[in-house]
Amino acid sequence: MACWARRVRSDEGSAAIEGSAAIEAAIVLPALIMFLCMAIAGGRIVISGAKIDSAAQDAAREASIHRTAAAAQSAAQSAAAESLKDQGITCASTSVSINTGGLSVPVGQVGTVTATVTCTVNLSDLLLPGVPGTRTLTSTATSVVDRYRQRGD
Structure with missing residues (x-):
């Protein structure tokens, strides 16, 4: 009978340890999941x-090789959209603004074209409390206009 009593006490101790491990896992596991999602x-x-x-770099470069501001703006919009699509970025909203002042400088002088791309990235699919549903990211790039290239009107 003494042997049976020892076995019962041993089982009670291991049950307490298993219960403690389950409680620890219930506390630690959500924190680990939150860390992984972050x-x-x-x-x-x-x-x-x-x-x-x-x-933004693609848009600036594309705009810098056109002769007129209107053509540069259109080409930059297309280049930015295509670049984002090729890279697998889906923006909730996108805007591309181009500073084409460098296209109007006289031949022989250095001009630049600057493109700013703004994209709102969707994060709501992560379902993580405290993370905003979207994040707006902006990038600006500048490209040099060939100093000896003919300029548009």
Whole structure:
């Protein structure tokens, strides 16, 4: 009978340890999941920012090779949209603004074209409390206009 009593006491001790482990897991697991989701949200924002930087560079370069401001604006819009699409970025809203002042400088002088791309990235699919549903990212890039290229009117 003494052997049976020892076994019962041993089972009670292990049940208490298992219950304690379950409580610890119930406390720690949600915190780990939140940390993982925050890391995913941060990664998505950083990667999206780099891709928007690339779209701004593409837009500025495309605008700098056109002769007129109207053609440059249209080409930059198309280049930014295509760059974002090629990179797999879906923006809730997108805007592209171009400063084409460098297209009107006299031949022989250096001019620049600047493109600013703004994209609102959707984060609501992460379902993480405290993370905003969207994040607006903006990037600006400048491209040099060839100093000896003919300018438009």
